[in-house]
Amino acid sequence: MNSKILIVEDDKPQAKILGDYLRHKGFDVSCALNAAEGKKLLEERIFDLAILDWKLPDEDGLSLLKWLKEKQPLTQVIMLTAFATVERAVEAIKGGAYHYLTKPVNLEELIFIIEKALKELRLVREVEKLRAQLKELSPPDVPDIIAESPKMKDTLRLVAKVASTDATVLILGESGTGKEVIANLIHRLSPRQNAPFIKVNCAAIPEGLLESELFGHEKGAFTGADKAKPGLFEMADGGSIFLDEIGDMPLSLQAKLLRVLQEGLIRRIGATKETKVNVRIITATNKDLETLVEEGRFREDLFWRINVFTIRIPPLRERREDILPLTQYFLDKFSQKHQKTLQGFSREALDALLSHHYPGNVRELENLIERAVILTEEGEAITLEGFPLPMKLQNEKKKTDLFYTLPLPEAVSLLEKDRIKQAMEEAQGIKTRAAELLGISERVLRYKLAKYGLAGED
Ligand SMILES: Nc1ncnc2c1ncn2[C@@H]1O[C@H](COP(=O)(O)OP(=O)(O)OP(=O)(O)O)[C@@H](O)[C@H]1O
Ligand SMILES: [Mg+2]
Structure with missing residues (x-):
C-alpha cells in the first residue's frame, strides 16, 4: 500500500x-x-x-x-x-x-x-x-493453570523466563497459592522436560530418613541397609528436583545440600566417594526464611544459594480477578469427576465466593467447590447451603460490615427498624405486647411502625 x-x-x-x-x-x-x-x-x-x-x-x-x-x-x-x-x-x-x-x-x-x-x-x-504481540503471548498458555489476573500473568512470564535456564529457583507464597503447580511448570517448560522431575516434601519425611532418601546409601551403611540404594538426587540426574517446604529441612542436612548446590556432588551414606549429579534445584516454602536465618534455624550460606531467583506467588485475595475463572475451572473439573450437571451458582453463593478472604488460597477455593458439587443435587444450582458455615457467616458479616459504613442517623434507624420488626414478630403482631417488649408506649410504637413502613400488616 x-x-x-x-x-x-x-x-x-x-x-x-x-x-x-x-x-x-x-x-x-x-x-x-x-x-x-x-x-x-x-x-x-x-x-x-x-x-x-x-x-x-x-x-x-x-x-x-x-x-x-x-x-x-x-x-x-x-x-x-x-x-x-x-x-x-x-x-x-x-x-x-x-x-x-x-x-x-x-x-x-x-x-x-x-x-x-x-x-x-x-x-x-x-x-x-x-x-x-509479546504482551499477549509471553505468559505461557498452560491449559491447567488459571492466570487471568495481571499479577499471575506477570508471575507466569517470570516462570517462562527462568524455566529455560538452569538457575536455582525459590518459590515463595502462602499455603495453597500454587507453589507446587509453579514448580511443576518450571520443569515442564525447561529443556529438562523429558528428564525426571522428583518431588521431595522435606517436612513430611522423618529427619532420620531424609538423608538416605535424598542421597541414598551403600549396602551395610546402617542396620537394615541390606542393599545399596540410590537417593532421589541420583534419580533426578539430568532433570529437576523440587525440595518442597525447604524451611523445614534439618540443619544437619542443609550443609549437605549446600555441597550439592556448590559442587554438584553427593555422597551416599556409608560411601567413601562422592558422586557427581546434574540436577536443577527448585525449592519452595511458606515460611519466612530470613527470620529462620536470624533464629539460626536456616543456614545463611544456603539461603543465599537457593535465593538466586525468587518467584513470589501472590495470595488469592490480592488477585481477585482469578477467583471467577478458578471457580469455573473447578466447577467443570468436579462436575466431571462426580458426574453431575449443575446449574452454576446462585447469586448469593457467587457473591460469597467473590468476597471471601481465602486464607487457604486456591486450595481453599478448590475444596469449597468440590464439597459444594458433592452436596448439590443433580440439575440444581450451588447455593450458600453448599458452603461450610464460616462462609455463610461471612455473608452475614458482610451485611454487618456495610452497617459500619453508614452515617449515624441511618445506622440508628436501621437498627431501630430491625429491632421493632423482630419484636413485632415475637409478639405475633400484637402491638401492646410488642411495645411492652420494647419498653416503649404503644403510641410511640404506632408512630415508629408508620415511619418504617411496617404498619402494613394492621
Ligand atoms: N493457578 C492455578 N490454576 C489451577 N489450579 C491451581 C492454581 N494454583 C493452585 N491450584 C490448585 O490449588 C491446589 C493447591 O496448589 P499447590 O499444592 O501448588 O499449593 P502450594 O502453594 O504448594 O500449597 P502448600 O503451601 O499448602 O503446599 C492444587 O490442587 C492446585 O492444583
Ligand atoms: Mg505445596
Missing part, C-alpha cells in the same frame, strides 16, 4: 508542485489549503507523513503540529518555512516534527528525508506490533 502523505500549504502553486511531484513518486497525497481543512482530513484518516507550512492563514503551523501529534502520534511531520532560524528549527523538533526545511524546497532533499522518515516509522510500528 502506498504511504499516505498530507500537505498543508496555503500557497497554491507551491502545494501543486509538491503534490504532483510526490504523486509522481508513487505516494498517496492529500492537500489542504489551511489548518482547518488539514484537521478535517486528519480526523478522517491516518497519514504516515504530513508536510506542514509554518505560516497558515487560520493557525500557525506549530500549533497544528501539536494538535496532530496528539491525534496521530506516530505520523512523521516535516515543517516548511520561508525563514529559517535556529529557534524555529528547535521549536519544530521539540514539538515532535521529524525535520524542518526552508522554502523553496529542494525536491531531492525532500524525497530523501521523506524516505528516511517513513523507514523509521515502519520500524517504530514494527516494534509497537511486536511489543503488543
Whole structure:
C-alpha cells in the first residue's frame, strides 16, 4: 500500500508542485489549503507523513503540529518555512516534527528525508506490533493453570523466563497459592522436560530418613541397609528436583545440600566417594526464611544459594480477578469427576465466593467447590447451603460490615427498624405486647411502625 502523505500549504502553486511531484513518486497525497481543512482530513484518516507550512492563514503551523501529534502520534511531520532560524528549527523538533526545511524546497532533499522518515516509522510500528504481540503471548498458555489476573500473568512470564535456564529457583507464597503447580511448570517448560522431575516434601519425611532418601546409601551403611540404594538426587540426574517446604529441612542436612548446590556432588551414606549429579534445584516454602536465618534455624550460606531467583506467588485475595475463572475451572473439573450437571451458582453463593478472604488460597477455593458439587443435587444450582458455615457467616458479616459504613442517623434507624420488626414478630403482631417488649408506649410504637413502613400488616 502506498504511504499516505498530507500537505498543508496555503500557497497554491507551491502545494501543486509538491503534490504532483510526490504523486509522481508513487505516494498517496492529500492537500489542504489551511489548518482547518488539514484537521478535517486528519480526523478522517491516518497519514504516515504530513508536510506542514509554518505560516497558515487560520493557525500557525506549530500549533497544528501539536494538535496532530496528539491525534496521530506516530505520523512523521516535516515543517516548511520561508525563514529559517535556529529557534524555529528547535521549536519544530521539540514539538515532535521529524525535520524542518526552508522554502523553496529542494525536491531531492525532500524525497530523501521523506524516505528516511517513513523507514523509521515502519520500524517504530514494527516494534509497537511486536511489543503488543509479546504482551499477549509471553505468559505461557498452560491449559491447567488459571492466570487471568495481571499479577499471575506477570508471575507466569517470570516462570517462562527462568524455566529455560538452569538457575536455582525459590518459590515463595502462602499455603495453597500454587507453589507446587509453579514448580511443576518450571520443569515442564525447561529443556529438562523429558528428564525426571522428583518431588521431595522435606517436612513430611522423618529427619532420620531424609538423608538416605535424598542421597541414598551403600549396602551395610546402617542396620537394615541390606542393599545399596540410590537417593532421589541420583534419580533426578539430568532433570529437576523440587525440595518442597525447604524451611523445614534439618540443619544437619542443609550443609549437605549446600555441597550439592556448590559442587554438584553427593555422597551416599556409608560411601567413601562422592558422586557427581546434574540436577536443577527448585525449592519452595511458606515460611519466612530470613527470620529462620536470624533464629539460626536456616543456614545463611544456603539461603543465599537457593535465593538466586525468587518467584513470589501472590495470595488469592490480592488477585481477585482469578477467583471467577478458578471457580469455573473447578466447577467443570468436579462436575466431571462426580458426574453431575449443575446449574452454576446462585447469586448469593457467587457473591460469597467473590468476597471471601481465602486464607487457604486456591486450595481453599478448590475444596469449597468440590464439597459444594458433592452436596448439590443433580440439575440444581450451588447455593450458600453448599458452603461450610464460616462462609455463610461471612455473608452475614458482610451485611454487618456495610452497617459500619453508614452515617449515624441511618445506622440508628436501621437498627431501630430491625429491632421493632423482630419484636413485632415475637409478639405475633400484637402491638401492646410488642411495645411492652420494647419498653416503649404503644403510641410511640404506632408512630415508629408508620415511619418504617411496617404498619402494613394492621
Ligand atoms: N493457578 C492455578 N490454576 C489451577 N489450579 C491451581 C492454581 N494454583 C493452585 N491450584 C490448585 O490449588 C491446589 C493447591 O496448589 P499447590 O499444592 O501448588 O499449593 P502450594 O502453594 O504448594 O500449597 P502448600 O503451601 O499448602 O503446599 C492444587 O490442587 C492446585 O492444583
Ligand atoms: Mg505445596
